[in-house]
Amino acid sequence: MIQVSDSIADRFLSFIKPEQNIVVAYGYQHHGRCLEKVLCMMGLQFEIVDDYHTDCKRLEDLDSKKEYTVVLCASDEKVRARMCEKAIKLGFSNIIDNKSLLVFLEETNRYNGYESAVRTNISKNACPICESDAYEIYVNIRKLRVKKCTDCEHEFIDEVSKEVVTGFYDDIRYFEKNYNISIDDFFNESFMEFCKTRMSMVSPFLTNDIKDKKGGAFLEIGCLDGRFLWYLKEQGFDVVGCEINKSVAQVGIENLGVDIRCMAIEECNFEDESFDIIFSSHVLEHLVDPLSIVKISREKLKHGGKFIANLPCNETDYENPHHLHFFSNKSILKAMESVFDEISIHHEKFPYLVNGEIFYTITVCGKKN
Structure with missing residues (x-):
């Protein structure tokens, strides 16, 4: 087990008084888990309040609130502000909302993560x-x-089962938190912005023959509630999607009238050579075996069809509980070149924020001749 050095312990104790009861409150980020790890290594007792799942309702059940130290560990400032406001209203007087603590936790955890590895x-x-x-x-x-x-x-x-992965995506709040939109925000500004962003990933690879047909057969893997499919349908595409988050998919089926299969692509039994375009965004890095999905996609494409994937590149957030793969430029190309006849890349980078750090995605396209 990794030990906390004296210097790390001293720095940590400058933030938190060990004689008090400690409550860790955090959002859907990994800083709270980093704090859990440090507390365990130091032998300190603590309780967990997970804002993502419970909206900090556990705070209401704690007695003698003045004897507790509440540590706010959400990296999102708006989430921390909401949790802080709630803790104050409930009567907690010792609340730690310190960005330096978050930086310290991140540095400590990453250091221990690298040191724990047996190269x-x-x-x-x-x-x-x-x-x-x-x-x-x-x-x-x-x-x-x-x-x-x-x-x-x-x-x-290494060594993650498909069953564990499927369990990641079993509720609506995952969708709302990660995409910063409400599941029922249909046809408003954020809805349309989401659709236009995805269209900007796809459009550089649309050929004139597909445009002349005013669309084509389009499959989206990991289509969420199908909002992008609805957008494409309005432009003449024949659309279908697959989504393993049944709660999210059902909302789209009922409200947007799009064809969504609530299962993984390998379970959908699509006929071979059915689609002109197969698209995925932020999907491959979540899968146990992404290359197998790329190969299945080739089988389902018509000759001349294209598989378009938008995914993170050179990401190093190894604490992300949902990412199983961290593609390099080299590995993305290697995966696509092993399956498709022609490869092209759209060099516009799409930023996304993870735990206060900006990463970028790239969009690659493989063509089946």
């Missing part, structure tokens, strides 16, 4: 992209091991 731990033919050897580079707070390919530099979480 001599080599797994033969383990890379899910090119089947080269891979070595351990990081151990995250869930004790999952991140490995890196010696050839294509692909990084991935």
Whole structure:
């Protein structure tokens, strides 16, 4: 087990008084989990209040509120402000809302994550992209091991079951939190902005023959509530989507009238050579075996059809509980080149924020001749 050095312990105790009862309150970010890890290593007792799932309702049940230290660990300032306001209303007087603590937790956890890795731990033919050897580079707070390919530099979480992954996406709040929109915000400004952003990922790869047909057969993998499919349908595309989050998919089926299959693409039984375009955004990095989905997509494309994928590139947030793969430029191209006849890249980068750090996605396209 990783030990906390004296310098780290001293710095940590400058934020928190150990003689008080400690309550960790955090949003859907990993800083709270980082704090849990440090507290455990220091042998301190604490309770958890998960704002993402419970809206901090657990705070209401705690007695003798003045004896508690409430530590706010959400990286989102709006979330922290909401939690702080609630804690004050409930009578807590010792509330720690310190951005320096968040930075400290991030640095401590990442240091321990890299130090925990056994780099001599080599797994033969383990890379899910090119089947080269891979070595351990990081151990995250869930004790999952991140490995890196010696050839294509692909990084991935080792040994995660499909059942665990499916359980990540079983409610609506995951969708609302990660996309910062409400599930019932149909046809408003954020709805249309979402659709236009996705269209900007797809449109550079649309050829004249598809445009002349005023659309074409379009499949979206991981279509959420189908809002982008609705947008494409309005422009003449023949659309269908697949989405494993049944709660989110059902909302789209009922409100947008789009065809969504509440299952993974390999379970949908689509006929081979059915689609002109297959599209995914922020999907491949979530899958246990992304290359298999790329291969299935090729089978479902017509000759001349295209698979378009928008995904993070060179991301290093190994604490992200939902990302199983961290693609490099090299591994993205290697995956696509192993399946498709022609590869092209749209170089416009789409930023996204994770725990206060900006990462970027790229959009790649593989064509089946």
